[in-house]
Amino acid sequence: MISSAIAAEVAHGVAQAAPKMDPLHHFQVVKVIPISLFGLDISISNSIIWMWISVALVWTFFHFALKNARRIPGNLQSLAEIIYIFVHDIVEQNIGEEGKKFFPHILTLFFLVLFCNLTGLIPGSFTATSQLVVTGTLAVGIFIFSTGLGFYRHGAHYLHFFVPSGLPVVLLPLMVPIEIISYLARPVSLSVRLFANMTAGHTVLGVLFFFTATLPWFGSWLPFGFSVIFTGVEIFIGIIQAYIFTILTCVYINDAIHMH
Amino acid sequence: MDSLNTGGGTPPAQKNLPGSGQGMGVGIRLATELASAVFVGLAMGYGLDSLWGSRPWMMILFLFFGVAAGFLNLYRSVNQVQKRL
Numbered sequence: 521m522i523s524s525a526i527a528a529e530v531a532h533g534v535a536q537a538a539p540k541m542d543p544l545h546h547f548q549v550v551k552v553i554p555i556s557l558f559g560l561d562i563s564i565s566n567s568i569i570w571m572w573i574s575v576a577l578v579w580t581f582f583h584f585a586l587k588n589a590r591r592i593p594g595n596l597q598s599l600a601e602i603i604y605i606f607v608h609d610i611v612e613q614n615i616g617e618e619g620k621k622f623f624p625h626i627l628t629l630f631f632l633v634l635f636c637n638l639t640g641l642i643p644g645s646f647t648a649t650s651q652l653v654v655t656g657t658l659a660v661g662i663f664i665f666s667t668g669l670g671f672y673r674h675g676a677h678y679l680h681f682f683v684p685s686g687l688p689v690v691l692l693p694l695m696v697p698i699e700i701i702s703y704l705a706r707p708v709s710l711s712v713r714l715f716a717n718m719t720a721g722h723t724v725l726g727v728l729f730f731f732t733a734t735l736p737w738f739g740s741w742l743p744f745g746f747s748v749i750f751t752g753v754e755i756f757i758g759i760i761q762a763y764i765f766t767i768l769t770c771v772y773i774n775d776a777i778h779m780h
Numbered sequence: 781m782d783s784l785n786t787g788g789g790t791p792p793a794q795k796n797l798p799g800s801g802q803g804m805g806v807g808i809r810l811a812t813e814l815a816s817a818v819f820v821g822l823a824m825g826y827g828l829d830s831l832w833g834s835r836p837w838m839m840i841l842f843l844f845f846g847v848a849a850g851f852l853n854l855y856r857s858v859n860q861v862q863k864r865l
Contacts, residue, residue, distance in 0.1 A: 709816035
């Protein structure tokens with residue numbers, strides 16, 4: 521099974537040997553270990569493997585950063601503490617005292633998204649967050665969680681979320697659909713934002729690297745220089761996107777608890 | 781002295797992380813906010829159309845609802861951002 525997959529990859533590689541621009545090639549999901557359970561396809565793909573690697577890296581980072589934790593922290597320990605406090609501040613500013621219950625969940629989410637974004641920049645790796653399925657699953661999970669939390673906290677009163685206060689009854693048929701669409705657009709914008717940022721950035725990088733590899737020596741330095749700069753921008757975007765994803769999760773949970 | 785140098789001065793650096801990229805992040809956030817609501821409205825209209833067999837009309841109606849919801853979301857997130865700054 522595995523050998524046939526590798527053979528297919530090699531054949532693919534031979535077909536690709538002639539220079540041909542294919543900047544979307546590194547977004548291809550490849551089944552590494554095909555598994556089928558009760559007709560359900562739960563194969564281990566490269567996307568899943570890189571997500572595992574990201575999780576392992578988070579664990580390793582915290583393991584070594586806090587191995588001999590001291591009162592006066594060293595470099596690695598202070599880095600871990602800075603990020604911890606950074607996310608803690610986001611939660612506190614956006615949700616308040618009650619948000620502390622959700623802090624472990626939000627910190628985990630932040631680190632998963634951050635490390636998936638950053639490991640995707642390693643040449644030859646796969647960016648799990650460049651798949652709409654992955655970001656969509658995260659966003660829908662957050663959406664269901666915050667909606668459930670709202671109904672758990674406020675009961676049927678949570679439906680008032682869709683009826684703006686102080687509105688004439690005549691305008692209700694107009695405003696209620698708008699509010700419902702605006703609410704349903706949350707997971708869409710949350711997932712599409714992360715997915716689009718990652719995909720767009722990596723596609724640009726792929727095009728630049730292709731130019732670097734195929735142009736003659738007197739032309740290749742220009743796309744190469746750009747690709748170096750753009751890799752820096754990509755690291756920055758990866759951090760910013762993880763930050764936005766976290767902050768919006770906090771905003772949605774806050775809406776569910778406090779209702780605007 | 782070494783430990784003082786590595787440990788000291790971290791709080792200001794922590795404040796710099798979100799501040800430096802906030803403009804770009806906010807821009808991207810607002811753009812997707814508008815687009816996704818339009819898309820959701822369109823998809824809802826399309827779904828209702830195939831449910832009731834009223835081909836173009838629900839889609840047109842919900843496109844307008846979606847645009848309105850998009851601007852509502854845009855307005856709300858701008859307010860949120862301004863409150864934080």
